[in-house]
Amino acid sequence: MSKLSYERPFIQKLNTGSMNKFGTKTEFAPVTHLDGIRVSKLIEDYGSPCFVISERQIRKNVQNANRAFKTRYPKIQFAWSYKTNYLSAVCNVFHQEGSWAEVVSIYEYKKALLNGVEGNKIIFNGPDKTEEDLALAVENNSLIHIDHFDELYSLVGLLDGTGKKARVAIRVNMDTGIYPMWDRFGFNYENGQAWNAIIKILSHKELELVGLHSHIGTFMLSTSAYATAAYKLCDLATNVKLKTGKPIQYLDLGGGFASTNTLKGSYLQGADIVPTIDDYAEVITSAILNSNFAQDELPTIILESGRALIDDAAWLIGSVVATKRLSDDRRATIMDFGVNLLFNAFWYDYKISPAQEFTHHTEDMVIYGPLCMNIDCIRESINLPLLNKGDQVVVHKVGAYNMTQWMQFIQMRPKIVMIDMEGKSHILRENESLDTMMELERMPEHLKNI
Amino acid sequence: MTKRKITVAVSGLNNIDSPGPGIPVIRALKESEYFDVRIIGLSYENLEPGLYMRDLVDKSYSIPLPSSGTASLLERLRYIHDVENIDVIIPNFDAELHSFIKLATQLKNDFGIETFLPTQEQFESRHKSVLYEFGEENGVKVPYAKMIFSANEIHSLKNDFTYPLVIKGKYYDASIAATPEQAVNYFHKISAKWGLPIIVQEFVSGNEVNVTAIGDGKGNCIGAVPMRKLYITDKGKAWAGVSLDDENLIEITNRVISNSKWKGGCELEFIKTKEGEYYLLEMNPRFPAWVYLAKGCGQNHPEALVRMALGEEVKPFESYDVGKLFVRFSFDQIVDIKDYEKISTLGEL
Amino acid sequence: MQINKNIAISDSGFVFNPSTGDSFSTNQVGLEIIRLLKENKSKEELIKELVLKFSTDESTLEKDLGDFFMMLNSYQILVNND
Numbered sequence: 001m002s003k004l005s006y007e008r009p010f011i012q013k014l015n016t017g018s019m020n021k022f023g024t025k026t027e028f029a030p031v032t033h034l035d036g037i038r039v040s041k042l043i044e045d046y047g048s049p050c051f052v053i054s055e056r057q058i059r060k061n062v063q064n065a066n067r068a069f070k071t072r073y074p075k076i077q078f079a080w081s082y083k084t085n086y087l088s089a090v091c092n093v094f095h096q097e098g099s100w101a102e103v104v105s106i107y108e109y110k111k112a113l114l115n116g117v118e119g120n121k122i123i124f125n126g127p128d129k130t131e132e133d134l135a136l137a138v139e140n141n142s143l144i145h146i147d148h149f150d151e152l153y154s155l156v157g158l159l160d161g162t163g164k165k166a167r168v169a170i171r172v173n174m175d176t177g178i179y180p181m182w183d184r185f186g187f188n189y190e191n192g193q194a195w196n197a198i199i200k201i202l203s204h205k206e207l208e209l210v211g212l213h214s215h216i217g218t219f220m221l222s223t224s225a226y227a228t229a230a231y232k233l234c235d236l237a238t239n240v241k242l243k244t245g246k247p248i249q250y251l252d253l254g255g256g257f258a259s260t261n262t263l264k265g266s267y268l269q270g271a272d273i274v275p276t277i278d279d280y281a282e283v284i285t286s287a288i289l290n291s292n293f294a295q296d297e298l299p300t301i302i303l304e305s306g307r308a309l310i311d312d313a314a315w316l317i318g319s320v321v322a323t324k325r326l327s328d329d330r331r332a333t334i335m336d337f338g339v340n341l342l343f344n345a346f347w348y349d350y351k352i353s354p355a356q357e358f359t360h361h362t363e364d365m366v367i368y369g370p371l372c373m374n375i376d377c378i379r380e381s382i383n384l385p386l387l388n389k390g391d392q393v394v395v396h397k398v399g400a401y402n403m404t405q406w407m408q409f410i411q412m413r414p415k416i417v418m419i420d421m422e423g424k425s426h427i428l429r430e431n432e433s434l435d436t437m438m439e440l441e442r443m444p445e446h447l448k449n450i
Numbered sequence: 451m452t453k454r455k456i457t458v459a460v461s462g463l464n465n466i467d468s469p470g471p472g473i474p475v476i477r478a479l480k481e482s483e484y485f486d487v488r489i490i491g492l493s494y495e496n497l498e499p500g501l502y503m504r505d506l507v508d509k510s511y512s513i514p515l516p517s518s519g520t521a522s523l524l525e526r527l528r529y530i531h532d533v534e535n536i537d538v539i540i541p542n543f544d545a546e547l548h549s550f551i552k553l554a555t556q557l558k559n560d561f562g563i564e565t566f567l568p569t570q571e572q573f574e575s576r577h578k579s580v581l582y583e584f585g586e587e588n589g590v591k592v593p594y595a596k597m598i599f600s601a602n603e604i605h606s607l608k609n610d611f612t613y614p615l616v617i618k619g620k621y622y623d624a625s626i627a628a629t630p631e632q633a634v635n636y637f638h639k640i641s642a643k644w645g646l647p648i649i650v651q652e653f654v655s656g657n658e659v660n661v662t663a664i665g666d667g668k669g670n671c672i673g674a675v676p677m678r679k680l681y682i683t684d685k686g687k688a689w690a691g692v693s694l695d696d697e698n699l700i701e702i703t704n705r706v707i708s709n710s711k712w713k714g715g716c717e718l719e720f721i722k723t724k725e726g727e728y729y730l731l732e733m734n735p736r737f738p739a740w741v742y743l744a745k746g747c748g749q750n751h752p753e754a755l756v757r758m759a760l761g762e763e764v765k766p767f768e769s770y771d772v773g774k775l776f777v778r779f780s781f782d783q784i785v786d787i788k789d790y791e792k793i794s795t796l797g798e799l
Numbered sequence: 800m801q802i803n804k805n806i807a808i809s810d811s812g813f814v815f816n817p818s819t820g821d822s823f824s825t826n827q828v829g830l831e832i833i834r835l836l837k838e839n840k841s842k843e844e845l846i847k848e849l850v851l852k853f854s855t856d857e858s859t860l861e862k863d864l865g866d867f868f869m870m871l872n873s874y875q876i877l878v879n880n881d
Contacts, residue, residue, distance in 0.1 A: 003854040004852060006854050008828065011814065011824070011829050011874065012823060012824055014496070014794045014824055179647065267545070268516060268517060269519030269520070271520075272520050272549065325870075386826075790822065791809060794824065795811040795813045
């Protein structure tokens with residue numbers, strides 16, 4: 001007689017509360033393949049843990065976003081937000097799809113140039129641009145989005161007497177009815193600061209005011225705030241036209257579109273409450289179309305969406321290091337990845353799926369990472385099948401900010417691979433090694449011997 | 451007349467001391483003149499009393515909590531529908547309405563299951579935080595309210611409010627503050643529990659009167675019965691109430707339902723001041739737990755809802771009995787542990 | 800250490816402890832273990848029988864039983880009679 005398959009014994013108290021096991025199979029249905037490749041094969045080839053990016057999903061997202069806006073408005077330009085994920089291969093997928101580059105530091109700026117982006121298709125945002133940075137941006141005819149008066153005066157000083165011109169926009173912050181209001185970047189609309197900045201710019205002929213920029217927040221669950229932002233930018237733009245007779249060329253509505261991840265503390269699943277890209281497109285384009293622009297003077301709409309275009313195009317795959325029982329009888333599962341790789345686990349309840357089949361029995365558990373630090377917790381409470389050491393899991397929708405905010409702390413960072421349109425995998429970034437780390441270190445002579 | 455046989459799935463079987471509307475809705479449907487109804491109970495917890503009321507609920511199934519997402523819910527409903535062939539679903543919990551509204555089209559197109567729910571926009575438009583705007587749009591007085599995010603804003607309220615005023619949580623809790631100091635105090639207390647924003651509301655004194663109503667989604671109010679609570683529990687729930695003769699209230703209800711083109715059942719909670727003015731305090735987007743009183747007064751609202759869900763034309767009710775009381779009672783059912791085992795381990799009973 | 804003899808178990812994996820009023824759900828291996836415990840089997844006998852019935856080995860069982868017994872204890876399904 002053949003033996004029955006074994007699953008570790010498990011018993012759990014029936015609470016009268018949530019009987020989530022019925023009907024919620026989707027929550028822990030195994031995910032065995034990513035874009036056609038077995039998870040176990042990926043781990044065998046590239047190690048565990050490992051980030052896996054889907055080129056197909058990125059292209060699908062950016063094409064869908066372009067469709068949503070272009071079917072509603074004639075002049076649309078997307079600019080890829082480098083800080084969201086600046087792996088060059090990822091950036092180039094966006095550039096191949098027609099996106100410009102949106103950068104917020106000289107590091108990102110130079111990376112965009114290195115990737116082959118033309119200077120006039122780079123938007124230079126951010127509060128920290130040195131005079132050297134500004135000079136380089138002027139040289140390349142890039143779009144400089146001024147954040148504060150100090151920057152404005154630096155730029156004026158820099159150009160004085162050189163005969164050179166800079167193409168600039170100002171970043172405008174405003175009350176759009178959302179909380180918290182982002183007022184630390186740019187010039188305020190309500191108190192007249194933004195209009196003052198515009199007047200200053202118009203008074204310097206070496207500055208060409210080509211656009212207006214706002215970025216109202218992040219993970220915006222309400223679309224109406226974008227309508228308010230668009231109206232206020234339109235108001236400034238029409239006043240500029242009245243004053244100078246020249247129309248503003250573009251309105252940059254920034255980013256902030258939510259991905260379908262579930263925010264911590266949210267009762268409903270992200271996928272059920274976040275607006276679609278069409279919802280955002282509808283309010284932004286109708287607000288601008290309803291403003292007082294002449295038909296032939298409609299400004300281009302620039303969008304710097306990051307998160308919504310990349311989050312669901314990447315997974316983190318990893319393995320169970322150990323399972324244990326906490327003092328209050330809760331199950332704890334330790335993974336070989338933690339907040340060192342998933343910085344955004346501080347804000348998201350990431351969805352995690354097993355990568356192999358299980359029975360229908362599930363248990364509540366805490367998921368910890370491998371760091372010897374108490375903060376290293378990926379999920380405080382999640383219901384998963386009875387995992388054992390060595391089992392593999394898939395963390396979903398990790399494409400935004402993790403591969404830029406990850407930290408080399410205690411553990412070294414793993415490989416990042418991409419699965420291309422044909423289902424072939426490529427390494428985009430090697431894993432770090434002791435050599436990688438030591439390359440930057442220097443040892444004073446007197447400390448060489450111990 | 452032979453009654454049409456239909457299967458209706460109903461949630462809100464928590465007929466406890468602060469009851470859900472499920473069992474009252476089921477009673478009204480079981481007494482329908484048009485339908486011979488088989489009831490499928492949808493439950494979230496294994497001790498919801500309705501699960502064990504076998505004379506009212508023919509079969510029950512556990513369904514996933516709204517927090518697990520609509521994909522899980524849809525999968526579970528697919529399974530239930532395969533067995534039961536559901537004609538209509540009537541969800542009765544506030545927290546689950548978002549999911550059912552989202553799935554309504556899919557339920558109809560993929561399974562042929564009908565619902566009769568407000569649109570997402572209607573559902574959002576009567577939220578506490580925007581009720582004042584709702585009142586302005588629909589021609590009904592709502593105590594002036596403002597959302598605030600910081601206790602510092604309380605001191606600048608003197609331009610818009612006079613004391614006393616009401617400090618309310620986004621979802622639950624409300625306290626009456628007589629001074630700014632008290633208001634700050636309540637702000638901290640309530641925001642610690644329910645988060646931000648906090649709603650500051652004009653205080654209106656008077657008697658509370660409620661209406662259970664139903665709209666056809668085209669601007670017609672199909673039925674409305676007003677009620678005044680006669681006795682309330684320590685949780686503030688009605689334990690007994692009486693149907694009222696109040697033409698003004700019916701007229702206001704008609705206006706709200708027809709202006710907003712409300713679709714489905716709802717409960718309107720008003721304060722009637724000494725001067726005879728009506729202020730809308732809350733609009734619940736589903737039948738109240740006392741909806742069976744409407745049936746008792748001659749307006750079977752759940753039946754009307756099912757008829758409209760099935761595409762029938764329903765004429766507005768023209769009258770109801772005034773002076774009918776409802777008096778709740780509690781009742782201990784004896785349940786074999788086998789039944790508890792079934793719902794706990796199989797998710798079906 | 801002994802199992803509470805009044806524990807009621809059913810094939811569905813439903814476990815009822817009549818002395819506390821608590822109900823539990825368990826999986827197939829857990830159910831088998833509780834059955835064997837009710838037959839007064841020792842831990843060693845238990846491991847032997849389970850290895851025969853399920854595709855597993857003694858060291859895995861040793862580790863898993865440690866955790867499972869801890870839970871049975873915590874749920875007062877196992878009682879200390881010393």
